[in-house]
Each structure stands twice: as C-alpha cells, then as structure tokens.
Amino acid sequence: MSTQVQLPIFEGPLDLLLHLIKKNEVSIADIPIATITEQYLATLELMEFLNLDVAGEFLVMASTLVHIKSRMLLPAGEEESEEEEGADPREELVRRLLEYQRYKEAAEELEQREILTRDVFVRSATPSEEVPPRAFREISVFELLSALKRVIDRLPKDSFHDVTLDKITVREKMTLLLDRLRQTSSILFESLFSEARSRMEVVVTFLAMLELVKVRAVRIYQDQMAGPIMIEAAAGMDEAAERAVIDDEADEAKDGQHGT
C-alpha cells in the first residue's frame, strides 16, 4: 500500500476500525487483532504522511490495540491482572464497536428518510441555510456619479455634434429602460449607456434611471464594494412607473396638484 492516497475520511478511530474490519471481511466479534492492528497503524502513518490531522483519539486507540494484541499473545493465565479469568481481551473493544456500528446504521437510515429541503419541501420553504439572502448594498450618489463620470469619459471624443438636434426626453429614456427591464430582470449600469452617443444622452439616461429609482420602480445595487453596479426591476415596477409618468405629466402641465 505504497501509493494508496485515496483515503476515506474517518470520523474517528472506531470508524477506521470498522472500515478495516469490513475491508478484511472479518467478524466484529472475532477480530484478527494482529492484522487489524497492523493495518490500523499503517493507516495512521499514511494519515500523518498526508498531513492529515490525526486526532489524539486515534493514538489512544492505537495503544489500546497494541495492548490487546500483547495480552492475546500471552498464554492464558499468565497475565496477573485482576480482570476475570479467561476474559477475551477484545471484549470491551467489540462492545464499543458494536455500539458505534449501531448508531452509524441508525444515522444511515435517518439519512434515507424524506429529508426536508432535500427530498421534500414546504410552501414557505427557504431552500437552505446555505443560500444567503442576496447581499446587495445600496449605492451612494457619489458612487453613482463616479460611475457616470467613467461612462462619460469613455464617450468618443468626436461627439461634439449639436446635441440639441436630437432631443431626447427623460420620459422617453424611462420608457426605454422599463422596456429593457421587462425583458431581462437586471441590467449592468454601464450597458445602459452602450448606445448613448453624446454627453447629453448619457446624462438624460442617467436622470431617467434616477427618476425610476426615486419612484421605486427599479433598484440599484452592487453585490460587493467596487463591484459592478446593477439595475434591477423592483417588485411592482410597472405600477410604480405608471405613477411616475402621471406625476411627470402633472409636473409638465404645471398643474401643481399632486395626487397622492
């Protein structure tokens, strides 16, 4: 067993012993102690060689095994111990192994039951504790502004043409953004401006986005500090957007009467 590196992870010395007993196809009640001890020690060496953390319990068991082995080598009656005459030195170990095996099997049986969130689910089921709620952070206006600046800086330098010619309104851009969000639930901040050809267009798009954030039709978030900024449709986006447009129209009409 020189290159046998594939080592199962043993839960403890008893687990390792059961593994060896199974591997050698011997009975727990009649363990060939010399063979098993030898293999046990070899496995410990291998574990140490592989830098696996060999817990103290493994070493305690090693000494127990060696002790049992030596007692079995002694002719019956020569050992002057206070223990009962003729008792099998393996008895205590066998008892522990059987007891452990019992719970190991019980654990395997439990494992096969219909486990909640693995086999069966309930209505309010949270998939698991491992799935954290989406940890997005709110973004400050300053972060947004510097992201905006990066977009503007990347604009082609020859975009000096008269921007007032193609007049773009915030309303139009809001509608466009909403359309995109209806198709994909989230958009990368930068990609909002991928078709913008002028400074003005970038700014108008940006204002449209801010407007939608204000009315809570969309959310801006970032998974991590300095990570990509994402724009996402908020729950009830369409409703919120509708209200915004109405407000906007009201503003335009300089009506001054804002409905609630």
Next chain:
Amino acid sequence: MEREEIKSIIESLLFVADGPQTLQRFAEVLDGVEKETLEAVLRELKAECEAPGRGVRLVEVAGGYQLRTARVNAYWVKKFLGGRPARMGKATMETLAIIAYRQPITKAEIEAIRGVDVDGVITTLLERNLIRAVARKDVPGRPFLYGTTPEFLQLFNLKDLSQLPTLKEMDEISLPEIPGDVISMDQLEEK
C-alpha cells in the same frame, strides 16, 4: 357543517399554515366539529393527495399535519428554488442519531460512543436548532443533557420520536451495508 365544506376549509388552512398544525388547532378553529370528523377528513385529504398526478402530500409530522411536496418531484422543486440544501456530514448525522435514540444524553456520553470529540458538532446541531439542552445531569460538573427538537422531527419527516427506525439489537448488526427502509406514506397510512 357539511363534510365537504369541512374538508375544503381544512385544505385551505393547511395551505396557509406555517409549519405542522395539530388536530387540536383545527378543532379550535372549526369550533364545534368533532375531532373524529376532522381526523376522518384529514385522512380523506391525505388519500386524495396520493392520487396519481398530484404533487403535494399531506403528511403527519412533528405532532401535526403539513402539506409537503412529493418526493418524486424533488429534482424540479430544487431546480425551481435554486440553491443547495445544507448537507449534513457523517459526523453530524451520527451524533444526531445518538442524541435522537439516547436522549437525554450528555456530551461525554456521546463521545464515549463515537470515540471522538463532539464539541464542534454539538455547536452545529444547536445552531441548526435540531437539538437543545433539556436539563442538567446530576453528576459532578452538572453537564447539559441534550435532546432533539420539533425541528428535528420536521427535518426527518417524523411524526414523533416513536417513529424513529428501530435501533438494531447488538446481535442483529451486520457489517454489509443494508439500505434502511424508507417509510412510505402507505406504511404511515396503515397505522
């Protein structure tokens, strides 16, 4: 109240319920309806859920009744919900099994069986609310005695602790791994 009406109400309650609901709870809500009637209605609902093509089961778990998805649909439900269920390691499962069968039990007693330190595992199980300290043992140091929680029963689809698979007697233990029986709804029904 008509039987059909009761059944319809119970189904609605089961649908909105958060966690398993006891017969007692249904009896309180459906004031005046005999418990026997409620039980019969629940049995009917359970049988109806078993019909081919149905994806929800009515199960008796942790002392109550609860709607759960059918096991055969696990793959699709998981795909829909996304995320992976928290898997329990062997050490955790073994420790949990020992506590389930031997409760109330101290940490030292668990360690005597497993032959390893169980500090970390106990913490995990406490955090996951699958076990709790139920008392202190009257021995030096007054160590905590641990037992399982209702969440444990829910996790393993157990009506109560008596439903735990019978622990094998020492002489019944065989080394080759025999897959344990999965208790099906049919078997539950027979009870």
